[in-house]
Amino acid sequence: MKIIELKKIPVEEAMAFFRREGMDVDREETELIMAFLYDLTMITLREYFDSE
DSSP, X not given: OOOOOOOOOOHHHHHXXXXXXXXXXXXXXXXXXXXXXXXXXXXXXXXXXXXX
């Protein structure tokens, strides 16, 4: 099985994105959101692209 590594988006960049989209989140909330999205992405990749 090939291990997939994703580039993580810097927190400051994610915060700027959320602000542009009208979301007012602080650094801690941004870190939690990004951790959740990273985990969700990894689960999805394993589910649909794992060759086992």
